Amino acid sequence: MARSIDYGNLMHRAMRGLIQSVLTDVAAHGLPGAHHFFITFDTTHPDVQMADWLRERYPTEMTVVLQHWFENLTVTDEGFSVTLNFGNNPEPIVIPFDALRTFVDPSVEFGLRFETQEQDEDDEEEAEADIEVEAEPERHDAEIVSLDQFRKH
Template sequence: MHEPEEFRYDLMVDQALRGVVKQILTRVAKEGLFGEHHYYVTFQTNHPGVELPDAQRKAHPDNITVVVQHRFWDMKVTDEYFSVGMSFDGMPTVVVVPFDAMLAFVDPSANFMLTFSVEEEMDDDDFEDDDEEPAKLTADPASRSKPAAESGEGGEVIALDAFRKK
């Protein structure tokens, strides 16, 4: 008779919380954003299955934060990943993010934040990289003909510390 394996409660909870993000993004894909809701999604750029423009991957070799707010299109959600059309420096592209690559999901309008483990155990220090500025990506179908750079809208850096429970 062999010793039963211990439950990995941490992994079970992590997967359940990724399911919450899938539910949220599935609703956004079908219905669009509602109210003041918008989302910051931080993910590993070097994770298998991530599709991101090479320039962004070079500028952010470890992780990047994208913003789903004003300008995005063609969001698709599967069991394994989500994809969304966004603009980088005025150039439209499709970003593909496996749910297993996510490090954080934030809805600042609801003061809601989830953080995730990716392969190795992560702690709060993994999200505090003051030397690297996250990219802000937003896009919507109406703005495809008017890139953010031409519209006068600039990106902004968002400190996720404000959403962390102390």
């Protein structure tokens, strides 16, 4: 098979690197101005760590908000951990970057969307990420970067 440039995976890595840089800065200096984040992740990812009651409530996907109350934000090359307040109950959560589905900062209308597509086990082609830019005003009024159009079909 001919060698080719895997733009989809390169974009995924670059987008995760961007999120890692942003969260590392926030961990060190706090959120600047009106910035805040809506982060949606796959709760079925094997490396997600969260309380059982949260996993039961959000069996497939969960969106967390980093805005007014969060602490112990720690960022690594693999992901991040943070303690969030759920009804006056602090709960630590560990979220690997590979589990991310969306990252949105509505204060500046910025967002990233990570698309995944299930692939047939008999398909020997490697699944790739797809990229597109779209507005999503009904949810967060943010520009979303999606990685769907470069996926092999």
